[in-house]
Amino acid sequence: MNSGLVTIKDLARELKISASTVSRALKNHPDISEETKRAVHELAEKLNYQPNAVALSLKQRRSNTIGVIIPEIVHYFFSSVISGIEDVAYDAGFNVIICQSNERYEREVANVKTLMASRVDGILISISKETTDYKHLYNLRNNNIPTVFYDRIVPGLQADHVIIDDFDASYRVTKHLIDSGRKHIAHFAGPLNLLISQHRKNGYLKALNEAGIPEDRHLIFEADTFEKARLFAMRLINEKRSFDGIFAVNDLTAIGAMQTLQKRGIKIPEDVAIVGFSDGRFSGITDPRLTSVDQHGYEMGTIATEMLLKRILADDKEYPFETKVLNANLIIRGSSL
Amino acid sequence: MNSGLVTIKDLARELKISASTVSRALKNHPDISEETKRAVHELAEKLNYQPNAVALSLKQRRSNTIGVIIPEIVHYFFSSVISGIEDVAYDAGFNVIICQSNERYEREVANVKTLMASRVDGILISISKETTDYKHLYNLRNNNIPTVFYDRIVPGLQADHVIIDDFDASYRVTKHLIDSGRKHIAHFAGPLNLLISQHRKNGYLKALNEAGIPEDRHLIFEADTFEKARLFAMRLINEKRSFDGIFAVNDLTAIGAMQTLQKRGIKIPEDVAIVGFSDGRFSGITDPRLTSVDQHGYEMGTIATEMLLKRILADDKEYPFETKVLNANLIIRGSSL
DNA sequence: GCCTTAACCGCAAACGTTTGCGGTGTCGTT
């Protein structure tokens, strides 16, 4: 029974005037006398009147709410994206509904459905690792729901995007390793149905190529978790592969590899240099500290939200889709010196 | 213009029947003929009809949405709480609106207001570090809005709570340090207007007391961030205090201290044992690995949400407030052996 | 004394649903 909250009608009844008058008085409409306005404002204050946002949403066909679909909140990168989103949305008077896909396709589809049902004014989405079917996303387009994709985008889909230059960053990472004398560089890649994983791998390959280093498929794994990293690092050792560098698709993977190697007596960075990706809280607290790429999650969140709000507020006016590419800084630390 | 979404009226117009009939047909009301039902369901499917949740909220005076106020999402503990909340809410068909207070009082007050305006069915809240005035929270109570406090609760406020036994956990942490031979144990405490900080400090003091170790106020600091930890760790060294253990109010603080000491050549755990709190992703990746207390964020989120849903669904029926106290496991690792 | 003009205010419709109550039409029964 939280319908105990006071409505305009309650104010009207109490003051013996009409609801319309109360509504107008509350927004200082010139048609209303100063006296009435004062009375209304006073009572509203006294009874702690809060306009019913639900009723407003229905009336204005505008919910002032944006939906966010995020793979997993517990990652530093994603939670900082949310922070960015939250801050910008808050300043613009928008609410944020968060849905986690938990990296599951089914759940992502359900999330989209929920957000559409909630009539959010727009959606920010980073697709799950499982997602290879994009029907639900095309559906968004067909219904004219403003949507901005951040970080993990859909190949070929015309839409607003904000991403970092994964290809270039990975290229620079790998080049950095090569420049410091490494010749056998392993790559722990992400799932290749994600564009970012592809880009990161391709940037890695380009740098190898430029340096005249042949691609060695024994040094490339699909390993994007802490556990998988330990597994494959172990395999590298057991199979006696010669390698002197690892470029991992994210920090946790890099750290998994690092720990495994260290336990087997391999020195970082002397024997093997390691670089992660998506500079989070971890990179500063390993020993040695982890070279990584700052993915600028917070900034990505703010920019994506600004793009979305712009499109929401443009309303009728159409304009071409935009793609913003953020620079990713390579932050060199002890693990690759 | 996402009002492009199809409504019951659209279906009605298309089928030349009334909106009421469509509504009933959609929910297989017995008054409607099989034939009409089939036609309605078919068209609804074809046009991808999604019931307008906003209209429903207004009508049923129930939004099927819960609000969450959280200090800062980017902390592992809090983001795992959110995960727990999200999962339970999702299964129950509830949406989640997230608001970050960013540890600011003003923002927290605004968050409460927003959530009330959005007519959420209930609120989960962990108060900010700044919050010492509880008017906005009492306001929730006065308006009969179901509220569950998690982790950081309000002293003396009658409400549902879910917390961990900070006092006991801290007591055990400190006892563990004492049992392993430490005699001069420093405490890096959190802001004392938070109950959890008080409890943690008191648990620490109790263990000292029991062991006949006098409290040394030179060894107690209010330091709950990475930077402050480095500062005070440095001060401990510079002032040549003799200490052989540190119990920090959270992991990041512990790590800040650990790194500072290590840089000054102090060996962990040989010279100084260190224990953190709120076992996150960090504790496994430091060197040595950090002894900490598992705060069970995910579980806290699920339990808090279950309590909230229970109260929401109880609706009219009132029942006494509950407080659930979760056990916190002490996880002993290299930093305190 | 009548008309204009302004100053205030209320009616009613609308946003998309649900739902009580009634209405229509078609049977079968007597």
Add this chain to the structure above:
DNA sequence: AACGACACCGCAAACGTTTGCGGTTAAGGC
């Protein structure tokens, strides 16, 4: 032939707002 029963459907009100379009007063001008 009249009536009840049943199956099926629509009207209208309601949830809390906003807003166009009037309507009612009172004052002022002629």
